[in-house]
Amino acid sequence: MPESEVDPSSAALAPGTLQRLRDLRSRYPVARSAVLPALWVVQDELGYLPPWSEEVVAEELGLLPGDVAAVASFYSMYFSHQAGRHFVQVCQNVSCALRGADDLLAGLREWLQAGEGGASPDGAFTLEGTVECLGACGGGPMMQVDRYSYEDLNVDSAREILERIRGSAGGGAGA
Ligand code: FES
Numbered sequence: 001m002p003e004s005e006v007d008p009s010s011a012a013l014a015p016g017t018l019q020r021l022r023d024l025r026s027r028y029p030v031a032r033s034a035v036l037p038a039l040w041v042v043q044d045e046l047g048y049l050p051p052w053s054e055e056v057v058a059e060e061l062g063l064l065p066g067d068v069a070a071v072a073s074f075y076s077m078y079f080s081h082q083a084g085r086h087f088v089q090v091c092q093n094v095s096c097a098l099r100g101a102d103d104l105l106a107g108l109r110e111w112l113q114a115g116e117g118g119a120s121p122d123g124a125f126t127l128e129g130t131v132e133c134l135g136a137c138g139g140g141p142m143m144q145v146d147r148y149s150y151e152d153l154n155v156d157s158a159r160e161i162l163e164r165i166r167g168s169a170g171g172g173a174g175a
Contacts (some may be wrong), residue, residue, distance in 0.1 A: 013056060017045045021060040031061045035071045039078055048079035076128070084119040084126035086165055088112075089144045093133040096140030100154070104141045105129045107155030108162075124166045 020041045028034040038061060042053045049072050058065040072078045077087070090096075090105040112120040114127045136142045139151025143158055150161050 013042065013053070014045055017041055018056075018060070021057065025061050031063055032067065034061055035063070035068055036075075039068070039072055043078060047085060048082050050080075076131075079126075082119075084114075084124055086125050086145055086162075087128065088125050088162070089128045089131040089134065091131055091134045091136070091140065091142050091144075092129065093137070095133075095137035096142060099140045101141040104143070104153055104155055104158060108143075108158055111155070111159055112162075122166075125162065 021038050024034040024038050024041065025031060035057070038057045039049060039054075042057060043049055046053060051069070054068045054072055055065045057063075058068040061068070073080070079087075088108070090101060090108065092101050092105065109127060109129065112125055112127050114120045114125065119126045131144075134142065134144050134149065136149050136151050139149075141153050142149055142151045143153060143161075144150075145161070145165060150158070153161075
C-alpha cells in the first residue's frame with residue numbers, strides 16, 4: 001500500500017507522542033494554533049512527516065487534513081521525506097556572508113559529503129545551505145542544528161560541534 005494510503009488509525013505513533021498531541025490541543029483555545037508545535041512533536045519522533053502523520057495530527061486537533069497539510073508544506077523546517085536525523089542550516093545572509101559563511105558552507109558540504117539539502121551518507125545530518133538570516137547576525141558565521149544556534153564558527157569548530165552531536169548519547173543538538 002502506498003504510504004499516502006495508510007489508514008491513519010492504524011499508523012504507529014508512540015503513545016507518548018499521541019499524549020503530547022492531546023496535551024497541545026488542550027493548551028490552545030484555538031486548535032489551529034497547535035498545528036506548528038504538533039508537527040514538531042511528530043517530526044521529532046519520525047524524522048519527517050509522512051502524509052498519514054498529518055492526518056493523525058488533524059484528527060487529534062479536530063481539524064481537516066488539508067489544514068494541517070497546508071501548514072506542513074509551507075514551512076521548510078518540516079520534511080515530507082526521510083532526512084538526516086539532524087537538520088543543519090548555514091546562514092547565507094549579509095552579515096554571515098561577510099564573515100565567511102561561504103567557506104563554512106563549502107567546508108561542511110565537503111566534510112558531510114552532502115549536496116545542498118541532501119543527507120550525509122550515514123543519515124546523521126541533512127545540510128541546508130540556502131537559508132536567510134537566522135537571527136544571530138552578531139555572531140556570524142553561524143549554523144543552526146535542529147533548534148540550536150552556534151556562532152562565530154569556522155569549518156573546524158563547526159565540525160567539532162557536529163561530531164559531538166553525532167556521538168552524543170541522546171543524539172541531540174544543544175549538547
Ligand atoms: S545574517 Fe546570519 S544570522 Fe543574520
